[in-house]
Structure formats: structure tokens, C-alpha cells
Amino acid sequence: MNARDRRAVILGGGSLLLLAVVWLVILPWWADWSAVREQISESRQQIEDLQEKTGRLIAMDRQLEPVLGAAVKKPLAGIGASRAQLIKDLMDLHAKSGIQIRSMQPESTRPLRELPGVVRLPIQVQSTCQPLQLVQVMAAARDSSGLLLVDRVELASGAQQGPGGMNVTMVWSTLARQENAP
């Protein structure tokens, strides 16, 4: 093999090697790098979305907290746990306000159309109290550990209730996660 042949072999071999390197190493690597960069931008976008949603959530929580209490930040519990918590919260609430509960009657759960997987658990509470106490109960509901919502209120004066006493029928409710919901 003379020098020219050697040169030709070296050039040809080098070109083939270069092609192989480009084909087998550089192009896949470049594709991988592009995918990595794409993933970075996707992750960034996702994080920005999550941050934006978190910001909105925080703002809404901040708006709701003075009205409904700190319970708005808590995740929803299941129906059983929520109902038990609701009964306990209502008993505590009325006891703190000095209101005697005459009866407590759970009503049927209502699935919420706008919130799939979430139900509303209502309980009707009958008691006797003065209007002042009623306001106190509703104000104290914000400090309750669970979320307490007022569905209905009926207040009527009754002759047998004593001075200032009124028959109060209130339907309280809370939100719960449906057990079979994902």
C-alpha cells in the first residue's frame, strides 16, 4: 500500500467514522438534549401554573378565612369523620354560647353538582335562645375547628320560652369528601 492508498484509506475511514459518530452519538445526544430542554420549559410552565394557582388559592383562603374561619384551609375529611366532627363542633359551639340544644337531627347528604366528589352534610339543630345568643353562635362558628356553614335559620318568639327566649331552628352543614371519590 503506497502513501496515496494509505491517505485514501485514512480519509475514507475517517469520513465513515465521522458519519458514524454523528449518526450514533451526536444526533441522539442532540435529541436527548432537546428533550431535556423541552422538559425544562414544561416543568417551568407547570411550576408557574402551580404557583399561580397556589397564589390564587392563598388569596381566596385569605378572603374566606375571616368569614368562615381557619377551617377553610383544611382538607376535606370523609363523610363519617366530617359528620362526627360537625356534631361535636355544634355541641361545643352551643355549649360555649350557653344555648341548650333541644334536638339535633342529621338531614340527608346533598352531593354538590359544582363540586364532584364533595357532599354537603346538613344537621338541623333546634334550640331556645335570645337573638343575642344566636348572633354569638354564628360569630363563634368561625373559631370552630371544622367548617360550619349556615343553611337555614328560623327564629320565632314563643310564649312558653320565658323572657326574651325564642325558638330557634338552624340547619348547619359542612363539606365532606365522598368516600369512593378519588
Add this chain to the structure above:
Amino acid sequence: MTQTTATSNAAWGLELSHTGAYLVRWELASAGASAQHRRTFPIGDFWQTGVLDAELLSALGQIPQAEPLGVCFPDQAMLCRGFSLPRAQANVMEKMVHAQMEALLSAGPERLTSSWQAFPDPLNAGMQWVLFCAGRREVLERLNAAIPPGVALRAVLPRALATAHSWPRNASSSELLVEVTHEAATMSLVADGHLLRCMVLGLDDAPETESSGSPGAQSWVRQSRQSYHSLLEGLPRDRWPRQGLIRGTNGEAAEMLPTLADALGVDLHPWSSAPDAAKHETTSPYLGAEGIARLIVDDPAALHINFARPAKALAAPVVIRHCRVMVLALACLAGVALLYGIDCYRSSWLSEQVEQVRAAAASSGGIEQRLAIDRYLEKNVSPAMPGLDAILAAAPPSLSMTSFSLTAGGQFRFVGALGSPNEVDDFLRKLLASKALANVEVRSLRNDQQRWTLELSADAAPAAGMLLITAPAKQAANLPVPGNSARGPIPAATAPATGPTKRGGV
């Protein structure tokens, strides 16, 4: 083309002529200088193909790396001129020399390779003599390329320059030296041991003893005279050489001597008659090879004019350049790899963050669901508190509440008794101004025993549940309960004419 080289005690000389290639080793030993390993090789078609004889290549390949090689080529392939210039700084001198060279050379650097050296003018004190030599580029490239890579090629010179210093030196005057080879005769003008100029004459029409009167011979004589005059151009006549030496590798030198001496008007003597000629072989075919080998051994610093490709001088920069290129390439690769690594790390970190945030959000019911719950609560907060607060805040002291209700649809109903029509009017006005209530409507107003019984309905204002209640207990504290009211129910017949019935949202 100048190379700075270390002194060697042994060197090899190779003369490439049109008749053969002559290789010799010259060694300077303690016993004296001597030529060894003289070998002659066929030149073949080297001047056409540039490929040396295989045997010669093999012989060259056996030259030790420590022993440099000098190559000389026929004088016909070069042009050697000299001129005197005023002394000047190196850069100025260089510009002047280049200007002179451009004027003297008909071909450009694409065809000729040139080199020069300057030394004090031996004929004019205060001036610089510039000797420059130009060779055909293709011949020189072919010569350089023909030498195997492992051989330390130190010098490539025309034969005249290679052998100039082996002539006997006559320091007192200028001298004409004529070197005759098979192909050409080179006339060199030497003064104070310095070669000043060269002229080359072809020997095709050179006179032989028996045909010195032929037209060809006469033309050659005329040509040699013209060349000689060109050699002396610009020199003061008193410094023209009066005598000269002639030598040759064949018998032609002796035959040419009388004709040439007569034509040039110079007292020419054969070199064999020179005082130190006995020390040298004057007709050896190895004169050129020995000359350049001796030049390398004796005076390597004198190699100012040198057409050898500066292999060693270039080797280092090439290696350095290659190293630099490699370093740069590696730096680029490292940079790219670093960027890739950074991107990979960022991607992994961001993915992890996204997963963590998602996991955190999922553990608290998911951001989407919590947002939906918040939106639902915002729309469905009970207006009971703000509504009751609005009614209690608007209530006059005489109000005794009979009933109050709030439906799931957000509608208030209120029944109560007030003491005077003015209070009814004031009460209604305040309710209408309330932000928590809308569509305030009086259902009935009856006067019963000086008390005005009022029944009204109202809707919760949009987002009324979100209105903040301040000090509800304080407001509620002012509320008179039915049993506590000092006044009785107001008779419906005494309802004020300006009663606020059907005001507000009606």
C-alpha cells in the same frame, strides 16, 4: 530561512545533480576532519518525479538522528546576486532588500523562493553587502519533500554556496572562482573570503580543445564574458579580480581554463595549484556533498541563506498549535458537556420540584379541588350573619322581634313591632341602605294597640356572606327582646301616613 542550530561533530552531505546523487559523511574528530561513507547513487528521474532512488532513501533512513544532513542542488536552479546598500537598521534594511529583490526578480514568490544575508561590504567600508539567493520553488519543495521525515535536514543550498567556503581564501583582494561540473560552470566573485555574486553558465556549447573556434564555442565565450561583466557590475575597476581559481569534477576544467582566462582577462589557475589544495581532492565528485557537510560541521552559524524547510523549528509550533487546538477542542467539549450537565440537572431538579408540589397539593386535596371548594364557598357563604347584623343595626330601641327566618335560597323574612311610624320609616330606610340586603319589601304593616307590627321580606345581596361583621355582639346587645319591650304592639290602624311601606326593593 535562517536556522539556528547546534554544532555537530558529524554531518552528512548529499549532492543531487543531473548525473547522480552523492552522499558523504563528514566528521570532525580529534585526529582531524575526514570524509567517510562516500556513496554514489543513480539520480533516476528525481528531477521529474521527485522520488529518490530506493537505495538512496534506505541510506538516508540509516542516518542517525543526531547527525544532520545538508543537501545541495545544481546551480542552474538558482539565481545569486549581490548589491551594496548603505548601513541601516534591520527593518529598514529589510525593506530596501525586498525592494531591490523585487526589481531584480522577474518572477514572484509563487515561483521563486528567496533568502538573503548581509555583511560589511568588503569593497566599500561603511556599506553593507547584501547577498541574496533565489531558487525555483518547485525544485526546493521537491527537494525538501524527498528527504525522509526521520532525517534531520539542516541545510539545502545551491552548490555554489555549499562549496564557496571550501575555496582557499585570499583575504587581500577579490578573486574569481570558477566551478565546473558536468552541466554548468559557476563563476563566483569572492572578496575577503565572502561570496559576493554568482553567475551560472551552461556547458552545452562550451569549447573543447579541438573545436574552440566553432560558432557555438564563440557564442559561449561571448556569453561567459557578458556573465563575467554582470558579475563585476557596479564594482570599482581597481577592485576587479586579477586572478582566479578554477576547479571541476571532470577534465573539462583544465580544457576550459585557457579559453576562459583569455575571454575574461583574468589570470586563472587550477585549484590544484593553490597553496592548500594538497589538503583536498580537487576533482572529487563529492565536492558539493562534502562542502555542505563541512559547512554544517564547521560553521553552522553561516547558514544565513538556507532553503531547508525548517522542520525542527516548525515542529514545535505545529505541536504547540496541535496542542492548542486539542486544548481548545477539549475546552469546547467540556463547555458543551457542562451545559448539557447543567440542563440535565435543571430538568431533574425542576421535575422533582413539580412532583413535590403535586404531591403536596394532592395530600391537601389537590389545588384544583381546593380552588373549586373555595369558589363554591365564596358563592355559598350564608348571608345569615350579615343579614341579621343589618337588621339589628337598623333596629330602633322600641323594636320587638316576633320572628326571623332565612331560607336556603337566601331570602329573609322578618316580623317585629315598633313604637312609632317614624321608627318604622327610619328602620326601613336603614335596611334599604344596607349592603347585605336587597329587594327589601314590606309585606304588611299593622297598627295594634299603639304598636306597629311590621312584616317584611328581603333577599340577600350578592356575596353578602362575604361581608365582614364587626362587633356583632355589641350591636346585638342593644336588641330588645319581646318580653323586655316596655311598649305593646302598635295598632295597624295607626300606621303612619308616611309609612315606609313598599319601599326599598319594591
